Amino acid sequence: MVMKSVVTAEAVWEALADIPDPEIPVISLVDLGVVKDVSVDGDRVRIAFTPTFMGCPALEVMKRELERAVEAIGGRPEVDVVMDDSWSTDRITPAGREKLREAGFAPPTPRAAGPTTLVQLQSKAFRCPYCSSTETRLENIFGPTPCRSVRYCDACRQPFEQFKTI
Amino acid sequence: MPEHSRAELLLELADDELILGWRDSEWTGIAPFLEEDVAFSSIAQNEIGHARALYELAARDLGTDADALAFDRAPEEYRCSPLVQLRLVPDWARTIARHVLYETADAIRIAHLKESDDVELAGLAGKIEREEVYHRLHAEMWLERLGAEERVRGAVDELWPYALGVLDPPLRPRLAERIGRPEVEAVERTAPGAEFAELWDEMTMVRRSAPVGAQW
Numbered sequence: 001m002v003m004k005s006v007v008t009a010e011a012v013w014e015a016l017a018d019i020p021d022p023e024i025p026v027i028s029l030v031d032l033g034v035v036k037d038v039s040v041d042g043d044r045v046r047i048a049f050t051p052t053f054m055g056c057p058a059l060e061v062m063k064r065e066l067e068r069a070v071e072a073i074g075g076r077p078e079v080d081v082v083m084d085d086s087w088s089t090d091r092i093t094p095a096g097r098e099k100l101r102e103a104g105f106a107p108p109t110p111r112a113a114g115p116t117t118l119v120q121l122q123s124k125a126f127r128c129p130y131c132s133s134t135e136t137r138l139e140n141i142f143g144p145t146p147c148r149s150v151r152y153c154d155a156c157r158q159p160f161e162q163f164k165t166i
Numbered sequence: 167m168p169e170h171s172r173a174e175l176l177l178e179l180a181d182d183e184l185i186l187g188w189r190d191s192e193w194t195g196i197a198p199f200l201e202e203d204v205a206f207s208s209i210a211q212n213e214i215g216h217a218r219a220l221y222e223l224a225a226r227d228l229g230t231d232a233d234a235l236a237f238d239r240a241p242e243e244y245r246c247s248p249l250v251q252l253r254l255v256p257d258w259a260r261t262i263a264r265h266v267l268y269e270t271a272d273a274i275r276i277a278h279l280k281e282s283d284d285v286e287l288a289g290l291a292g293k294i295e296r297e298e299v300y301h302r303l304h305a306e307m308w309l310e311r312l313g314a315e316e317r318v319r320g321a322v323d324e325l326w327p328y329a330l331g332v333l334d335p336p337l338r339p340r341l342a343e344r345i346g347r348p349e350v351e352a353v354e355r356t357a358p359g360a361e362f363a364e365l366w367d368e369m370t371m372v373r374r375s376a377p378v379g380a381q382w
Contacts, residue, residue: 053297055215083219084285085292115299118306140201141304142208146215146297150201166296 007075009040012047015069022061023145026103029062033091036082045075050087053146053166089165100163101129106151108163116165121149128153129160136160170334172284173227174245177235178355179275180220181246182332184236185362186268187213188369192255205304212297219290237373241366242357249328249353251362262308263321267329267345269305272298274340275333328353 016038019029029035037048047066051059063079070077089108092100097107106129112120121141124134133155140150148161170178190210197203221232228235249268254260276298279291312318322345329345330338330352342349358366 053212053215054219054293055211055213083222083293084289085296086289087293088296116303118303121303140204141300141307142201142205144204146208146212150204164300166299 007040007043007045007070007073009038011073012038012040012045012070012075015073016047016066019062019065019069022058022065023056024100024103024105026099027092027096029066031093031096031099033093033096034062034087035066036086040075043074043076044078045070046078046080048082049079050082050084050091052087054083055146089163104129104160105148106160106162108165111165126151126162128156128158130158131156171227172287173224176220176224176227176287178245178247180217180224180235181244182250182272183213183220184217185244185246185365186250187211187217188365189250189253192253193261196256198258209301209304212301216294216297219294223286223290233373237370241363244358244362244366245355246358246362247328247332247353247355248358249325249332251358251365252325252328253361253365257321259312259315259317260321260325262305262312263318263325264328265301266305266309267322267325268332269298269302270344271329271332271341273302274337274344278337327351331355 013030013035016035017028017030021027021029021032032052034050034052035047036050037046039046047070049063049066051062063081066079067077088111090111092108100107106126109125121138124136126136127134128136128151131153133153135154136151137154138149139152139159142148143150143161147164147166149164150159151162152159187210190206190213193206194203194210197206217236218232221235225231225235249264252260252264254264273295276291276295280288280295282288282291309318326345326347327350330341330349331354333341335352338349338352
């Protein structure tokens with residue numbers, strides 16, 4: 001394969017598309033929606049990276065992986081961490097949602113107009129990723145990582161992890 | 167009343183979140199049941215994540231770094247509110263009372279910051295709020311379960327003046343309205359006491375004992 005001397009934005013996006021999430025490797029960082037923007041100037045590549053949950057220990061790893069992927073295609077990376085309100089679980093791509101579901105994680109529900117309520121969490125609006133039943137109930141608002149809750153499916157009698165909507 | 171500088175405001179917030187995160191983490195492994203081990207540990211992790219982002223913004227204003235602000239100050243330099251300093255393990259009733267009061271006060275403070283003209287501050291407040299929603303739901307769930315219990319009611323009575331001290335005076339009437347109690351004399355932010363000194367000692371021990379030039 002011949003290396004191109006100039007890095008293009010398309011090449012960068014392509015390189016980033018293969019980086020798995022460090023904690024849930026079935027989904028890529030691009031599918032997760034944390035790459036907000038890519039801009040290229042010669043071999044300088046700037047990536048705007050929006051962290052997910054702020055206390056997530058995977059964030060440093062994500063940042064490093066983004067840098068490595070850019071270096072691998074001959075770019076000089078600059079990753080800007082954007083700590084604003086722009087990332088929400090609505091940024092996870094449809095393909096990413098499907099990959100999560102296949103791996104047994106219920107993808108986040110779309111954000112509603114108002115903040116999530118206890119009544120919503122305790123309702124049957126959440127679908128089991130294994131059997132697709134909505135006969136599920138909230139076991140714990142919190143789970144193994146900050147991004148997940150734990151629910152239980154009464155139809156297939158299986159506990160499962162539900163991504164929080166934020 | 168003198169205006170806070172942005173760095174002062176950020177340090178108050180960051181210190182509150184760091185110290186509450188520390189106190190919440192004291193339940194890890196000893197909460198009444200496993201789900202609550204998970205919940206309080208997760209909440210602690212979120213709060214410390216918020217503290218980090220707040221310290222990072224403050225550090226830019228002050229020309230230092232987040233770790234230096236979090237761990238290199240002397241105990242008397244911290245600005246955290248007395249409510250978050252209290253060591254409440256193993257008292258679940260007081261823990262739930264503080265959780266409800268702090269999260270309610272914090273929601274008012276964050277909503278206020280989201281309206282700030284300072285886009286960095288408003289953006290960060292918006293990001294923090296996304297996670298705090300779940301802390302409030304957890305607190306609400308426990309209030310539904312235990313709010314009528316005498317021990318929890320007594321703990322809310324005891325901690326109410328502390329809760330008011332989390333907020334700047336102009337925001338306190340909103341807290342009084344949401345909690346449904348009259349404003350009383352608040353326990354204000356002052357130089358932290360002995361209970362905090364002990365926490366500080368434990369919290370900064372690793373950093374203080376690290377060899378010069380160690381990278382984290």
